[in-house]
Amino acid sequence: MSKHVLLIEDEPNIIEAISFILSREGLKVETHSDGTTANARLRGARPDLVILDVMLPGKSGYDILRDLRAEAGLADLPVLMLTARGQTRDREMAERAGVSAFMTKPFSNSEMLDTVRALMDGALNGDA
Amino acid sequence: MTPPEPRRRRAPVFLERQSYRRRRLMDAARVLPFLGLLLWLVPLLWPQGQEGGVRSSSAIVYLFGVWAFLVLGSAVLVYALGRREEAETGE
């Protein structure tokens, strides 16, 4: 059975790119573009991995992550965070919020794939 | 009933010559009326009466003499004070 990835991102072109890359590897990608409803979506069927953008309309990626970690059953869910701001402060904030891996935009596709795989295999728990 | 001396609180211990002179002029202006009073009270000591009393002509000369002295003294002091002040503010 194919693994299930939930992509929370608001830029349509980036959604398109990531979806393409991951589905090419046989992953099932579901996208969600609104920060305010993201947590509700997460409480439904549990994905194998969440890819989360920081700058989202409505609610920031950090807040979504914090809420997610606070929920029973989701505490150990692997979460890969993407940010376009790329300052050390952003990384620190992501780590405090309980991120599993952190990537700065723009990224190379192979790097993205490696990280996703590592996260889903449980081999990686921390930095990308 | 002594009035507070003007500008006492800011007065330095030693004054410049100009200010010093002005202070002494003020002192003189303060003393003058008491000098006048004293001189005008002198007739209290004079012998009285039709016999041996001081002659009225002398009394007139004395009293009006003191008067003239006070007028002159006061005028000179006022004039000098005015000039001092002018000189000080003019600098």
Next chain:
Amino acid sequence: MTMLNTLVAVCLAYAVFLFAVAFAAERVALRGQVRWLRSPAVYTLSLSIYCTAWTFYGAVGSAVRTGFEYLTIYLGPSLVLVGWWWILRKLVRIGRSQRITSVADLISSRYGKSNLLAVGVTILAVVGTTPYIALQLQSVTLSFEVFSAEDLAPGEEKGHTALWVAAGLALFTVIFGTRNLDANERHNGVVMAIAVEAVVKLAALLAVGVFVVWGLGGGLSATLARIDASALGRWEIDGGRWAGLMLLSAAAFLCLPRIFQVLVVENDHETHLRTASWAFPLYLGLMSLFVVPIAVIGLDLMPAGSNPDLFVLTLPLSQGQDGLAVLSFLGGFSSATSMVIVAAIALSTMVSNHVVMPLWLRLAEPGAKVSGDVRSVVLLARRLSIIGVVMLGYLYYRLSGGGEALATIGLVSFVGMAQVLPAMLGGIFWRGASKLGAFTGLTLGFGCWGYTLFLPSFGAGVFLPEPWVTGGPFGLGWLRPQALFGIEGLDPLLHAFFWSMTLNTGGFILASLASFPQPLERLQGAQFVNVFEHSPSPRSWTGGVAQTEDLMIMAQRILGARDAQALFEREARRQGARGPLPEPTPDFLEMLERELAGSVGAATAHAMVGQIVGGMSVSVEDLMAVADETAQMMEYSARLEAQSQELARTAGQLREVNAKLTRLSVQKDAFLSQISHELRTPMTSIRAFSEILRDTDGLSAGQQTKYASIIHDEAIRLTRLLDDLLDLSVLENGQVNLNLREGVLAHVLDRAAAAAAADDAGARLLIRRDPVAERVRLHTDLDRLSQVFINLIANARKYCDAAQPRLDIRVTPGVPLIIDFIDNGSGISPEAQDMIFEKFSRVSDQKAGGAGLGLAICRQIVTRLGGEIAYLPGQGGAAFRVVLPADLALAAQ
């Protein structure tokens, strides 16, 4: 008969002359040429109202009766003036800085603006002055009788003369004494007339003296010899009276209402006092110089039993010197009239300010503060008071029947007015002097004076029952009015002077020591005592609820509309207020109160302002200022305060700078973060898709095209962003070069609409314009302006969420030129309206392709062009208004 007719004619001519002098002086003053009107000489001469008819005629009589004693009346005031540095200087300064209107006002103002004290002093002044006015009327009547003796039966003309003189004086005083309300605005006419009269009386007395010494006495030494040979030939005085009267006249000189009027109230410049300090003693000396010779020669030449009080007049007359006699008569007439005029003005000011106005204020109910015309009330009160005072003097003269009883009243009146002295001197030299002290002292002194001197002066049995005078009231011997506490044999005048002043001063000091003054008293006390060192005035109002408009209305009623408006405007300008009305700050209220005090007296002004302001509170700072009893401490603490204020200021400045730097740093971080995000987002897509295109085999042609076009679009987005950033940075740094050209607004809008449409071909937006209004010629950077319009139109295209989007471009031609862009969408929420012109602010959550720099750039451009751009709320949809300044929008063609 002819002599009398001539005299009446001369008298009338002289009166007309005085009116003319006063009138001319007022005219000159109106033209602003007050310089010579207000010279030290005029000031000195106006002081001569001290020399009344009582001294003009009476000095010779006094010399005949008591030798040199008459001199004491002149010696006291001479010493006061020579010692101007001690008291007069301070009195004049206080009078000017506190805008004092009378003796009563001075006392009232010093002791917490108490009206009770003012009323007390006013009563004292009226009681003390009325007989004195009667005395003047009597002297004029007597001098008339001298001339009419052979023409008329005695007494026939008497009453009428006094009445006519009284009426004429009242008329003169009303005309020239109440021209302006502000007692501090000098009575130029009156003062000038009085100065002229001063010259006349001095000239008259000197002329008579010269005639007597050189004409009758045979020269200086011969006259002196005759003096020595006469009954006055030897020095013979009562030592007690010599010293006592000198003291008394000095005290009275300071306290007499009419003297205070010319000395303090009418004083124009403090330096005039300096001149007067020697010139007035000189005047007094000259006035008294020939008194003894006239007396001696008069005794020699005049028939036995003739009235020595009239020697000045009768001596020339008896020698056939009618011209000299008339001059002498005019001298006496001048002495009498000038005294009555000034006394009437001074008393009327007191009566109207301290009796009529407070009564009127109380009776005229709360609303009256704005409803009545105070100005006319005050003026009317003044005029009625003047007439009342003069007529009271006349009545007194008629009722007392004149004669000897009246002649003694001069010194009696002096002792009465001298009762003010302890409160006055205590008030200006001793900060501990309190209202209770002043009240106690005045009451004791006044009572003692009335009992021991004033009432007995009418003779036993008139006011005081006969047995009281001889045996004491109720048989209490130690309370006999002229031998208090059993001390007998004293001169009644000295007895009264001694006891009244002792009780007065003692009561004043003891009650002051025992009482605790109210804050306002203490403030005023500090102001008076330290008048040379202090800030201009005490604070007494902590404003707040005051209605400036009410104050304005009240001030207009008192000061007159023009002056009041000027005053308020000046203050408003000083405060930097926009309108004509200033804030009712404590400073302003205080200043206003002082101005009003110049018209209606301190107590009334305080009450009137209090009526409007509501509270008569004294602030904590004021109390602190009073609490610092020594000047040194005040100085020291002021220095410390200045230092700590300086430190606090510096610290405050540092804090501000720090906050600004922090704010700037936060802004910079946020800005960098934003730029990073805006740049990286398109780059992410570009990189991802270019890798996909590079690494993926077997992409369909459609996919290839799609991904390539995404890369292309994102690259364009990136370029646009960089362009915008550069543009913004150039604009913000002010390095932009404006390419000013002439053009028509319609063309600029055409171009912008076309460009905006080309930019985003898909959306359909209906643009409604007004071709007629757009025909406006512009002189500006047309490209930049068009950039602004493009942005606004593109925004409408992007964000207008109506089903049928529509944009109205409304142009309001004129100066300035206004262009509104209003769409029919849902508009921008009020919270967001503040933010839309900031960099990277986006209104909606949806992606619309912009980086959020458009409006920021628009604002920069419009600012550079000298105009303004703003969000226009309340138009239904989103609305922006561009305002272009006058010089950019040429007149519509």
